[in-house]
Amino acid sequence: MNSDSSYTQLHRGGTSVIVDLSTAGLPTIIHWGPATGVLSPAELSSLAVAARPQRVSGGIDVPARLTLLPQETFGWQGSPALQGQRSRRGWGAALSTVSTVADSSSVTITAEDSAAELSMVTELSLTAAGVLRQRHTLTNTGSTEYELHRLDTIFPLPASATTVQDFTGRHLKERSSQQRPLTVGAHVRESRRGRPGADATLLMLAGTDGMGHRSGLVHGVHTAWSGNHRFSAERTITSDRFLSAGELLLPGEVVLAPGEKYSTPWSLGSWGSGLDQLASRFHEDLRARPQHPARPRPVTLNTWEAVYFDHNLETLKTLANKAAAIGVERFVLDDGWFLGRRDDTAGLGDWFVDPAVWADGLGPIINHVHDLGMEFGLWFEPEMVNPDSELARNHPDWILHTEGRWPVSARQQQVLNLANPECFDYLLGRLDAILSEYPISYIKWDHNRDLLEAADPRTGHPAVRNTTLALYRLLGELKSRHPSLEVESCASGGARVDLGILDYTDRIWTSDCIDPIERLDNQANTGLLVPYELMGAHIGGPESHSTRRRHSLGFMARTAIFGHFGIEWNIADIDAEQTAELTEWVQFHKAHRGLFHTGVSVHADLPDPAMDLRGVVAQDGGRAIFALTQREASISYPSGRITVPGLVPDVKYRLSLSHPLDEELGNGQSPLEWPLNECVLTGSVLETVGIQAPVLFPEQSVLIMFTSIESDGV
Structure with a gap:
């Protein structure tokens, strides 16, 4: 309905959001957090009056408000939420509300600036779990191009927020927590890696001193996007505290032609009395999705740490026999099956079964796995290419690069331009051909390097945004053609963990490190956003391949038991005692995964x-x-x-x-x-x-x- 009030209030899932629609520019969120109950018009009016700041000595005549889009035109002197320009002019904006449509759980605000020739629609909604979703859609209403530099979503914080928590990391040690005081200024975390990256913050959190899993009021924001991103926790000298989140745009990446639109990724905010409650809102929200995995998560054996590139049919059949005997339900053949792939220096991009290794194709191993009662999965890394490959030799123009030079290599790889229709069609065709020829129920989709100088060679323009959108289209089309297909998001382990990729995939590989000591913090921090059933958690061999620590089978099992459980170990020759113990842990997980994957x-x-x-x-x-x-x-x-x-x-x-x-x-x-x-x-x-x-x-x-x-x- 059209709102005639100067205020609107959203209440759902134990969360309340109260919005003052009367502020200059866009509306202001007065409250986001614990439920207040429905307030009367008189109470709303009093609350709005009580929240208005005083004019101070040396300040501007009309104190600025932290709106959904704070703008300098209205006195804002903190970090801008919108930046852009038209040919070295028109860099300012005065977007102001012209209409509002609201109900009890959502509000849509339309704002315009006729002088700047821009309009914007801001969407706020509360999910059934009490997660606040926010998105802007900016339209160029002018007759010339508008180059967008930045457009962020804003989530206000209460005065009790005095501590910032985010996450950092590296390959084999992703999502390590760090805290600092929320002092005046901005604490900014950016990913310029073309993917969230091992150093991704996952969530930007702010809460009370000493906040923990079960204590302290805490708020957090996540952006559902698999490319470059920017988070900030900011406190101004005028006592505003807020979190901001959005896509990080590279120069010239978004240039809006007349009438063209740009929508930010959805940003999602949760709060809680302690981190567990904040996390439970995200978990409940994810579990309510229509595409959320509904059947029991199959116990998985992945062959990577078992055989690496040494693909031999008889060896793998022996491994599959033992896997089936202990109760494994899904057998995944990892890297090394395709043309020329004897190590990690060659072959990426040539997605044809290598007859030098698989003389009769993949049929013999797949049939053997199926005869044992297990599903079959296969590893791909579709976005990458080795220079030593037929694809690179035939189509160097399909590789992201700029100014005639190759980006610095990583793992002997370069990155394909999925936004190039010819490249996209090739990848879709090859993956579809493999999935159509063989009964494959699962793909481990890897992405083993950060992007550097990721430019579309056809235009010279940065291509991170367009390749991310093309990735979503590719995954969506494959799932449309193969509706029962499940996909794992793996990126050097856990370097692409976000709710954008999880719209198209069915689990994430939490880390390449499966040392149980390292996994304790990694899984706890990942679990602030992702529930256990979406987190790959495996038992490794007695000695960790990434840390060289040695652990008992029982300790590894107890650390992995809650997640999407599996094995990353050559179990073909383990003795009878280890076989019996491993079988018992697989049975224990199966007996209790209904609890692990639906509980709190x-x-x-x-x-x-x-x-x-x-x-x-x-x-x-x-x-x-x-x-x-x-x-x-x-x-x-x-x-x-x-x-x-x-x-x-x-x-x-x-x-x-x-x-x-x-x-x-x-x-x-x-x-x-x-x-x-x-x-x-x-x-x-x-x-x-x-x-x-x-x-x-x-x-x-x-x-x-x-x-x-x-x-x-x-």
Whole structure:
């Protein structure tokens, strides 16, 4: 309906957004966060008056407001949300609201600036989970070209936001958390890598001092985009605090012809009393998507760390036999199957089965895998090309480059221009041909390098945006032609984790590092956005290929057990004892993946940093499984009690361990009492009083089971 009020309010999923429509330029969000209930017109008017700033000495005559598009025309002197120009003129803008359409969960604002010859539509909506979605669409209404430099979405923060948290990383150590005070100025994080990258912040977060998984008011923003991006957490000298997010545009990347439009990627904001609640909104939102994986996530064996490039039919059949015997449901053939691909220096782009390795094609291994009752998956890296390939030799004009020079290589690779229709059609044709010839249910889609000087050689213009959009079209077309196909987003491991790519894929490869110690933080931080069922989490061999640490099979399994579970290990020749143990873990995961992949993710804020407690609680609160990990030796010995958050306060739970404590796990000199006795406690007592932690060796863990006495029939 058309809003005649000076205010509008959105309420959904425990979130309230209150918008003052009367501010100069675009509207101002007065409140985004905890539910306020529906306010009366008089209350809204009073709230708007109470939020207006005073004029101060030395300031401008009309104090500027933090609007949905803060503009210098209206006194804004912080970072601009909109930047652009027309042939060295018309760089300013005075976009002002001309109409508003609103209901209880969404508002659409149309703004115009006749002098600048621009119009813009801003969309705000609250999802059923209480996630705030925001997008701008800018239109050039003039008769000349308008070059857009920047267009960001703005999410205001409460005055309690004093700390910024984001993430950094590298290959094999993605999404490492870092914090700093939210001081006056802007804390800016950018990706100019042509993909989010291992250094991507994933979320820009701001909250109270000492915010944790279960405490502190925290807000966070994510941009659903798989190319370059920009995040900022900013505080002004006039007491505004806000997060901004958007696509990072390279010079000349968006030039709007008369009548042409540009839409920002959707930015999504969540909040919570602690990071767990913030994350649960994102998880609930993702699980409500019509394309969200509905069937149980197949236990997967990937051949990369098992055989690398050494593809031999009999070796792989033996590996498949063992995989099926222990309960694997999907067998994925990794890199090395296509023309000329004996190592990582050649072959990328030549997507034909190599007869030198597969004389009879892929049929024999696929048929063998299917006869064993498993699905078959295959590795591709469609966006990349080796200079040593027939594709590169025949079509160097399909490779992104500028000024007649090749970009610096990475992993002996260059990058294809998916925005070139001929290149796009070739890739679509080759992938479609392989998927049509063979019964392949899964693609591991890799992307093993950052982009440098990524220009379209046809025009010389930057091409990151256009190739990202072309990637989405390519994935969408393949899925349209093969509706049952599932796709994993893998990019040097976890360098392309975003909700843009997850619109077209069915899981992400969380990291190439599957060392369980490294995976603890990686998976916890990834889980702030992505639920467990979308996170690939595998058991590796006894010695990690990326860190050279050695860990027990049980520790690796307990770390991977909650995610989209799998194996990255040559298990063909493991002994009977290891086979039996691995089989047991596969069976355990299958028995509980319904809980792991639909339940609420919970992380405890333990006072002892040497210990980690995390788990999943069923939506109805009837059962839960937690992993307690001893990262390193604690100062106290024994460690004392741990409190268990996230359970239903008045429900009585029976406590047990998934597996008995033994000498491999810990060196307690007497039995731990509670696993040996009938122990029933309420969720409230578990969270406030707690239970004695077992004595564990460093780099070991146990799984603790909580079952309501109603659920187990007692």
